[in-house]
Amino acid sequence: MIEIHTGYPEWDEFAGLVKGFLDASLTDIVKEWSGGSSVTGYHTPDCPWLWLRDNVHMMSASVYLLDDPRQLVSFFLENQNDDGSFFDFINLDGGMLRVPTEADLEYLAVVGVYRAWLASGDDEWMKSCIPRLKHGLDYMTSHPSRWDETHRLPKRAYTIDTWDFDIRDDLTEIHWPGKIDEKTHFGIMHGDVSGLYYALKLLEELHAYLGDSDEEERYKKERMGLQERANRLLWNGRFYRHRLPLDDFRIDGVDEESQLSLSNTYDMNRGLPTPEMSRSIIREYFNRKSDGRAFAEWYSIDPPFPTGIFGDEKLKPGVYVNGGIMPLVGGELALAAFRYGYPEYGIDILRRYFRMIESTGEAYLWYFPDGSPATKEASTSPEAYPTDGWGSTAMLAALIQGLAGVRSGRPGFDAAWIEPRWKHAGVMEAEVRLSYPATGKELHYNYYYDPEERKTVIILHGSLVALHIGLPVNVESVEAVADGKKIDVEVGDWELRRYFAVGREVEKELQVLYTET
Numbered sequence: 448m449i450e451i452h453t454g455y456p457e458w459d460e461f462a463g464l465v466k467g468f469l470d471a472s473l474t475d476i477v478k479e480w481s482g483g484s485s486v487t488g489y490h491t492p493d494c495p496w497l498w499l500r501d502n503v504h505m506m507s508a509s510v511y512l513l514d515d516p517r518q519l520v521s522f523f524l525e526n527q528n529d530d531g532s533f534f535d536f537i538n539l540d541g542g543m544l545r546v547p548t549e550a551d552l553e554y555l556a557v558v559g560v561y562r563a564w565l566a567s568g569d570d571e572w573m574k575s576c577i578p579r580l581k582h583g584l585d586y587m588t589s590h591p592s593r594w595d596e597t598h599r600l601p602k603r604a605y606t607i608d609t610w611d612f613d614i615r616d617d618l619t620e621i622h623w624p625g626k627i628d629e630k631t632h633f634g635i636m637h638g639d640v641s642g643l644y645y646a647l648k649l650l651e652e653l654h655a656y657l658g659d660s661d662e663e664e665r666y667k668k669e670r671m672g673l674q675e676r677a678n679r680l681l682w683n684g685r686f687y688r689h690r691l692p693l694d695d696f697r698i699d700g701v702d703e704e705s706q707l708s709l710s711n712t713y714d715m716n717r718g719l720p721t722p723e724m725s726r727s728i729i730r731e732y733f734n735r736k737s738d739g740r741a742f743a744e745w746y747s748i749d750p751p752f753p754t755g756i757f758g759d760e761k762l763k764p765g766v767y768v769n770g771g772i773m774p775l776v777g778g779e780l781a782l783a784a785f786r787y788g789y790p791e792y793g794i795d796i797l798r799r800y801f802r803m804i805e806s807t808g809e810a811y812l813w814y815f816p817d818g819s820p821a822t823k824e825a826s827t828s829p830e831a832y833p834t835d836g837w838g839s840t841a842m843l844a845a846l847i848q849g850l851a852g853v854r855s856g857r858p859g860f861d862a863a864w865i866e867p868r869w870k871h872a873g874v875m876e877a878e879v880r881l882s883y884p885a886t887g888k889e890l891h892y893n894y895y896y897d898p899e900e901r902k903t904v905i906i907l908h909g910s911l912v913a914l915h916i917g918l919p920v921n922v923e924s925v926e927a928v929a930d931g932k933k934i935d936v937e938v939g940d941w942e943l944r945r946y947f948a949v950g951r952e953v954e955k956e957l958q959v960l961y962t963e964t
Contacts, residue, residue: 448511448512448880448881448882448884448889449462449466449508449511449512449843449847449880449881450462450878450879450880450881451846451851451877451878451879451880452877452878452879453869453874453876453877453878454874454876455872455874456805457797457798457801457802457805458846458850458872458874458877460801460805461797461801461842461843461846462843462846464801464804464805464808464810464839465508465810465836465839465840465842465843466512467834468804468810468834468835468836468839469489469505469509469512469834469836469839469840471832471834472489472490472492472832472834472836473487473488473489474487474488474489474490474495474497475487476497476537476538476539476541477541478522478537478541486518486519486522486537487518487519488502488518488519489501489502489505489509489836490832491536491837492811492812492830492831492832492834492835492836492837492838493812493821493826493828493829493830493831493832494536494828494829494830495539495829495830496536496537496538496539497519497536497537498535498536499519499520499523499533499534499535499536499552499555499556499559500535500549500551500552500555501836501837502519502520502559503520503555503556503558503559503562504555504775504837504840504841505836505837505840506558506559506562506563506840507562507840507841507843507844508840508841508843508844508847509836509840510562510563510565510566510883510885511566511847511881511882511883511884512884513566513884513885514884514885515567515885516562516563516566516567516883516885517563517567517569517572517885519559520556520559520560520563520576521572521576522537523556523559524556524560524576524579524580526543527579527582527583528545530586530590531553531582531583531584531585531586531587532545532552532553532583532586532590533545533552533553533556533583534552535549535552535611544624546611546623546624546625547592547604547624547625547626547627548603548604548606548611548612548613548624548625548627548631549603549611550587550593550601550602550603550636550639551609551638551639551642552583553583553584553586553587553593553646554583554584554587554639554642554643554645554646555642556579556580556583557580557583557584557645557646557649557650558642558645558646558649560573560576560580561649561652561653564653564858565855565856565857565858565883566858566883566885566886567858567883567885567886568858568859568883568885568886568888569858570858573653574657577650577653580646580650581650584643584646584647584650587601587643588601588643592627595633595635595693598635598676598680598691599672599673599676600635600640600673600676600677600680601635601639601640601643602633602634602635602636602639602693603633603634603635603636603639604625604627604631604632604633605631605632605633605634605690605692605696606636607708607747607748607752607757607768607769608636608638608689608708608709608710608747608748608768609636609638609639609709609710610768611623611624611625612625612757612827613625613631613632613757614632614698614756614757615630615631615632615758616630616696618756618757618758619758620758620759621757621758621759621827622757622758623827632692632693632694632696633692633693633694634690634691634692634693635680635681635690635691635693636689636690636708636710637677637681637687637688637689637690637708637710637711637714637719638708638709638710638713638714640673640677640681640719641677641710641713641714641717641718641719642713642717643673644670644673644674644677644717644718644719645717645718645719647666647667647669647670647673648666648670648717648718650662650666651663651666651667651670652856654666656857674719677719678719678720678721678724682720682724683704685727685728685730685731686707686711686727686728686731687708687710687711687714687720687728688703688704688706689703689706689707689708689748690703698752698753698756700753701752701753701756702750705750706748706749706750707731707732707735707746707748707749708747708748709746709747709748709768709773709775709776711728711731711732712728712732712776712779712780712783713779714728715728715729715779715783715786715787716779716782716783716786722787722942722943725783725786725787726787726788726789728783729780729783729784729787729789729792732744732780733789733792735749740816741765741772741816741817742772742814742816742817742818743772743777743799743814743818744777744780745772745773745774745775745776745777745780746770746771746772746773746776747767747768747769747770747771747772747773747776747813748768748769748770749770750764750770751764751765751769751770752764752769752770757769759827761825761826761827762827765815765816766815766825766826767813767821767825767826767827767828768813770816771813771814771815771816771821772813772814772815772816772818773812773813773814773838774800774803774810774811774812774814774835774838774839774841774842775812775837775838775841777796777799777800777838777841777842778796778800778838778839778840778841778842778843778844778845779841779845780793780796781793781796781797781842781845781849782841782844782845782848782849784796784849785845785848785849785850785852785868786849786942787942787943788943788944790849790850790868790871791871793845793849793850793868794850794868794871794872796842796845797842797845797846797850800842804839807833808833809833809834810833810834810835810838810839811831811832811833811835811838812831812832812835812837812838813826820833847881849868850867850868850869850872851867851869851877851879852864852865852866852867852868852917853865853879853881853890855890857912857913858886858888859883859886859888860881860888860889860890860911861911861912861913862912862913862914863890863911863913863914863915864914864915864917864946865892865905865907865914865915865916865917866916866917866918866944866946867879867892867894867903867905869894869896870896870898870903874894874896875895875896875897875898876893876894876895876896877893877894878891878892878893878894879891879892879894889909890907890909891907891908891909892905892906892907892908893905893906893908900962901962901963901964902960902961902962903959903960903961903962903963904958904959904960905958905959905960906956906957906958906959907953907956907957907958907959908955908956909955909956910952910953910954910955911949911952911953911957912952913948913949914948914949914953914957915946915947915948915949916946916947916948916949916959917941917944917945917946918938918944918945918946918947918961919944919945919963920943920944920945921963921964922938922945922961922962922963922964923961923962923963923964924961924962925938925947925959925960925961926959926960926961927947927949927957927958927959927960928957928958929949929953929956929957929958930953930954930955930956930957931956934949
């Protein structure tokens with residue numbers, strides 16, 4: 448459940464619109480080979496099948512709507528291949544396929560388990576998944592089609608960012624579902640690296656929760672080494688270059704150094720770049736917004752590839768993943784803007800998106816640069832549903848985590864980070880209530896801001912175990928009252944802001960009051 452009350456329709460009606468897109472995408476596929484049971488999830492915006500990738504990304508917000516967030520993730524884990532790899536999707540007749548060019552499924556499985564665990568609170572299930580997750584990452588970090596031992600970074604075929612079809616010599620049609628062979632042009636794509644980094648970070652957190660300090664330390668050491676290598680090899684000074692080629696193959700007229708590809712937005716929210724590097728990426732997107740070449744700066748890749756490079760004349764510049772405008776990019780960009788000190792920019796992105804979906808009642812995976820929506824005829828995909836769950840949930844996650852300021856690090860909000868940015872949107876009063884249907888556990892707060900006194904009051908209702916309250920860098924004084932008793936507050940620094948932690952259990956209510964200079 449997601450309830451937001453501010454008196455402003457762009458915030459109060461946002462979640463309901465996204466829920467409508469997800470409800471229209473809900474798909475149940477019978478697993479005939481396993482006795483007739485079924486798997487349920489959200490079909491992808493451009494295809495009727497259930498993809499692991501899309502559903503994991505949608506879980507950034509769909510966990511507030513799903514009765515059992517474990518089900519689809521469990522299904523893909525149970526059908527893991529012997530080598531540790533996972534399937535991409537299950538189609539309508541129950542068949543499953545791994546697209547050979549894809550290099551992201553193993554880290555996404557970790558993200559899926561983590562998000563399902565937060566929403567379900569099922570420690571035993573989470574613990575039972577870890578061996579499969581480790582088997583998957585072992586595959587990703589050792590298989591010759593997935594891992595470059597020279598740079599000790601994941602690799603993939605020459606695709607556009609994280610998409611599936613690849614560039615090969617003298618293509619005359621889209622190479623899908625593709626294969627890995629002597630014609631494959633490998634390279635290191637930053638999004639695969641940040642995905643692996645994030646998966647290692649989540650496994651580090653899970654092992655810390657389980658009390659396994661040795662494994663916790665091992666994953667921390669691995670991710671720190673990965674981060675150092677990636678930021679040294681893939682950063683071009685302003686953002687992550689599209690890819691680091693591993694052979695001599697190049698495309699005439701394509702400067703990969705200048706191509707800003709969609710995973711730059713994911714990279715920031717996964718924590719691969721430093722805060723200052725993230726701010727540089729955000730500024731790059733803002734600058735490309737200012738040049739007015741498209742109705743929004745949420746490029747799949749910019750500049751795009753020439754027409755026909757992928758063997759299909761449909762893939763012109765500005766179409767689909769070849770420079771089309773993708774709300775999934777905008778949602779991740781908005782979330783990063785909130786985190787790294789540009790809340791007004793994050794709010795601007797969310798408002799622009801709300802106006803799009805509210806005015807039409809439709810949401811598409813991608814748009815042409817002039818703002819017209821995707822069509823099946825213009826794309827290489829089989830469908831162009833007006834109920835995009837991938838991009839809309841990315842936007843909703845930015846609203847929940849960025850503007851409403853709620854992030855959870857333990858099941859059932861037992862440990863959470865609260866940092867509302869409502870004042871930046873001109874909202875003086877807000878009520879937010881989030882709950883997981885799988886457990887019924889919720890987080891509920893009221894927010895009040897007095898612009899004359901520059902005073903903020905946050906009242907959290909219900910029991911809490913551990914809580915971090917994010918504060919503006921110019922905070923002057925902070926008071927906190929837990930269950931009617933004043934508690935000591937020690938303000939610390941974190942990234943680009945300040946915070947304090949409540950380390951004691953709260954049974955009924957926590958009130959926080961702070962003023963700014």
